[in-house]
Amino acid sequence: MRKNISKLPFNGTKEQEAKLLAAIEANKDVRGAVMPVLQAAQDIYGYLPFEVQKIISEKLNVSMEEVYGVATFYSQFALSPKGKYHISVCLGTACYVKGSGDILNEFISKLGIESEECTADGKFSLTACRCIGACGLAPVLTVNDDVYGRLTVADVDGILAKYN
Amino acid sequence: MEKMINLKVNGIAVSVPEGSTILDAARAAGNEIPTLCYLKEINEIGACRICVVEVKGARSLVASCVYPVSEGMEVTTNSARVLDSRKHTLELILSTHNKHCLSCIRSRNCELQKLCKEYGISDENKFEGAIPPSEIDYSAAHLVRDNSKCILCRRCVGACKNQYVAVIGANNRGFDTEIGCAFNEELGSVSCVSCGQCIVACPTGALTEKDDTDAVFAALNDPSKHVVVHTAPSIRATLGECFGMEPGSLVTGKMAAALRRLGFDKVFDTDFGADLTIMEEATEFLTRVKTGGVLPMITSCSPGWVKFAEHYYPEFIPNLSTCKSPQQMQGAVIKTWYAQKNNIDPKDIVCVSVMPCTAKKFECGRDDEDAAGVPDVDYALTTREVARMIERAGIKFTSLPDEDFDPILGESTGASVIFGATGGVMEAALRTAADVLEGKSMENLVYSDVRGMEGIKEASYTLGGIDVKIAVCSGLNNVSKLLDSIKSGEATYHFIEIMCCPGGCINGGGQPIQPAEVRNTVNLKGLRASALYREDEGKALRKSHESPAIKFIYDEFFGEPNSHKAHEILHTKYVKREKF
Numbered sequence: 255m256r257k258n259i260s261k262l263p264f265n266g267t268k269e270q271e272a273k274l275l276a277a278i279e280a281n282k283d284v285r286g287a288v289m290p291v292l293q294a295a296q297d298i299y300g301y302l303p304f305e306v307q308k309i310i311s312e313k314l315n316v317s318m319e320e321v322y323g324v325a326t327f328y329s330q331f332a333l334s335p336k337g338k339y340h341i342s343v344c345l346g347t348a349c350y351v352k353g354s355g356d357i358l359n360e361f362i363s364k365l366g367i368e369s370e371e372c373t374a375d376g377k378f379s380l381t382a383c384r385c386i387g388a389c390g391l392a393p394v395l396t397v398n399d400d401v402y403g404r405l406t407v408a409d410v411d412g413i414l415a416k417y418n
Numbered sequence: 419m420e421k422m423i424n425l426k427v428n429g430i431a432v433s434v435p436e437g438s439t440i441l442d443a444a445r446a447a448g449n450e451i452p453t454l455c456y457l458k459e460i461n462e463i464g465a466c467r468i469c470v471v472e473v474k475g476a477r478s479l480v481a482s483c484v485y486p487v488s489e490g491m492e493v494t495t496n497s498a499r500v501l502d503s504r505k506h507t508l509e510l511i512l513s514t515h516n517k518h519c520l521s522c523i524r525s526r527n528c529e530l531q532k533l534c535k536e537y538g539i540s541d542e543n544k545f546e547g548a549i550p551p552s553e554i555d556y557s558a559a560h561l562v563r564d565n566s567k568c569i570l571c572r573r574c575v576g577a578c579k580n581q582y583v584a585v586i587g588a589n590n591r592g593f594d595t596e597i598g599c600a601f602n603e604e605l606g607s608v609s610c611v612s613c614g615q616c617i618v619a620c621p622t623g624a625l626t627e628k629d630d631t632d633a634v635f636a637a638l639n640d641p642s643k644h645v646v647v648h649t650a651p652s653i654r655a656t657l658g659e660c661f662g663m664e665p666g667s668l669v670t671g672k673m674a675a676a677l678r679r680l681g682f683d684k685v686f687d688t689d690f691g692a693d694l695t696i697m698e699e700a701t702e703f704l705t706r707v708k709t710g711g712v713l714p715m716i717t718s719c720s721p722g723w724v725k726f727a728e729h730y731y732p733e734f735i736p737n738l739s740t741c742k743s744p745q746q747m748q749g750a751v752i753k754t755w756y757a758q759k760n761n762i763d764p765k766d767i768v769c770v771s772v773m774p775c776t777a778k779k780f781e782c783g784r785d786d787e788d789a790a791g792v793p794d795v796d797y798a799l800t801t802r803e804v805a806r807m808i809e810r811a812g813i814k815f816t817s818l819p820d821e822d823f824d825p826i827l828g829e830s831t832g833a834s835v836i837f838g839a840t841g842g843v844m845e846a847a848l849r850t851a852a853d854v855l856e857g858k859s860m861e862n863l864v865y866s867d868v869r870g871m872e873g874i875k876e877a878s879y880t881l882g883g884i885d886v887k888i889a890v891c892s893g894l895n896n897v898s899k900l901l902d903s904i905k906s907g908e909a910t911y912h913f914i915e916i917m918c919c920p921g922g923c924i925n926g927g928g929q930p931i932q933p934a935e936v937r938n939t940v941n942l943k944g945l946r947a948s949a950l951y952r953e954d955e956g957k958a959l960r961k962s963h964e965s966p967a968i969k970f971i972y973d974e975f976f977g978e979p980n981s982h983k984a985h986e987i988l989h990t991k992y993v994k995r996e997k998f
């Protein structure tokens with residue numbers, strides 16, 4: 255899947271940067287250091303914006319494209335931040351045949367963001383995920399740790415209202 | 419002695435050194451295996467599956483380009499299973515390939531097209547896949563990328579990484595995979611050095627130089643324009659390849675004849691500009707030594723290297739010679755001295771250069787490369803572009819007579835001819851510096867320490883009582899190693915020649931594209947370089963300062979090397995650029 259690059263301004267703190275630099279220091283002599291450092295960066299910032307990849311590229315002396323290539327290859331890495339409420343719509347086979355694609359599209363139109371994006375106020379982010387092992391509840395989605403099952407498009411407004 | 423491995427390829431016993439690949443062994447046994455993604459020492463990733471072979475006992479077909487041989491191995495390179503698999507792979511590649519072959523610049527010179535013919539592809543649409551949108555990237559000064567023709571072999575990625583630049587790579591995953599820059603930036607906005615090594619590595623038409631042939635034809639057909647051309651040192655050693663001649667063929671006379679038949683008003687030689695560069699650069703070097711200027715001084719002939727320094731090693735900008743490159747010096751002399759002499763308004767002169775290089779397209783648009791208030795050079799054509807012009811004009815290149823360049827900006831010495839190979843600028847500079855420092859004409863002309871295709875060469879000379887330690891470096895991976903060793907204090911030099919492309923201009927990104935099967939098996943760089951050394955040997959004059967044309971231009975126009983006028987017209991400046 256093509257990753258969406260966040261258009262939101264970068265709000266990294268000094269503390270986060272110190273943590274990132276420590277992670278780079280700990281890994282810099284490891285072969286293939288880009289991967290563990292990107293994982294650490296994702297834990298620290300929640301996503302991998304330009305500014306963070308730039309630091310990694312410079313400190314590890316690896317080209318920006320090499321860092322970006324790894325960041326866009328693995329689905330675990332995100333280029334867009336997670337919102338306060340992260341909505342994850344299952345597009346696994348069972349959910350998909352039960353209409354989860356339409357549910358995802360409803361969130362896209364209601365929130366005004368694409369999949370893999372975050373709203374400008376930082377409240378909601380949206381992603382499509384693969385099977386979460388709750389096929390009996392298909393179609394299913396999660397909002398942070400809350401699970402919602404046996405949904406229809408009509409349920410989307412109600413779910414959003416709970417968190418607004 | 420290295421351990422030898424015995425195996426059989428198509429039933430024929432062969433013995434190859436341990437660590438060889440099946441591809442090497444098959445070749446030793448007289449069997450060719452087709453390759454597509456494999457480019458020796460640049461891209462060895464076994465990704466495209468065209469080179470698959472059958473190995474007895476192995477469950478599936480193996481990629482011969484990366485599979486090491488082992489004792490007693492039995493390999494079949496051309497069984498029905500192997501040939502079917504290769505054909506199938508080609509059909510799958512074609513399913514997502516933009517097949518506008520008739521209008522493709524690489525038609526007849528495309529490695530994919532050649533394989534399709536060899537493997538009897540009868541239906542190029544056997545599998546209908548989603549063809550990636552043809553979003554063409556025109557942003558860079560020197561090249562065009564069309565990913566709808568990309569087969570994701572990653573040869574360009576390897577070439578870019580081999581140049582220590584690495585601004586292109588594979589982004590995303592699966593069907594969304596595409597070659598591009600970080601954060602989907604255009605090539606024109608990242609720290610690409612414009613070397614074009616990706617273009618000569620590309621097996622298809624996904625990467626091409628920005629074509630200026632139409633613009634040059636238009637200028638030639640404009641009666642109000644005085645159109646002059648000059649050809650870089652290395653073109654005479656490579657242009658013949660575009661017309662089926664063997665690598666290493668020297669075509670100086672035919673090249674001049676062809677350009678005259680294309681209709682250029684004057685056919686000059688960038689070698690004159692190269693001799694002029696030596697005069698200016700050797701003088702600059704001696705001045706830096708005498709006045710405690712910044713050392714080591716580093717040559718500035720190679721615009722790919724200059725751009726690399728500006729992006730990646732800006733701390734070395736003061737070390738760069740302020741001399742313009744031969745292309746720009748030649749253009750500057752044409753638009754100043756030549757224009758005045760012939761009473762032509764420089765605005766009415768169209769100066770076309772033929773270069774081994776795509777970075778030259780970037781260079782002629784740089785700031786402070788406009789001595790007469792108009793660009794010194796208007797169009798920098800690659801060897802390939804000029805070959806296309808000759809072909810389009812119906813000129814039968816191989817049957818042309820040998821002709822000379824026009825005086826006096828077409829007159830040159832052997833010193834300038836060898837600029838086209840790594841070490842050539844240094845050797846030419848040493849020939850002049852030795853005479854100047856010793857105060858007499860030295861007999862020695864050959865500085866063999868600086869010849870050859872090694873990436874980093876070093877030597878020390880005592881000239882007129884002064885010890886001079888020099889280095890010669892080509893290929894930006896080697897350049898970064900060399901500069902790092904200078905930065906750390908490990909190495910010290912007085913004078914360094916740096917060429918962006920491995921082996922120098924004879925292997926530039928604007929040179930004829932040879933398919934991987936040639937690049938992997940023929941010493942292309944060596945053959946092309948030896949042609950230049952042959953030309954040098956045959957020249958009556960082999961030192962830049964002995965050129966009557968050079969003496970004349972200083973007497974009549976510049977006064978002396980590094981004069982105020984020379985500085986205004988023949989020197990330039992550099993800027994720090996962002997690294998991305």
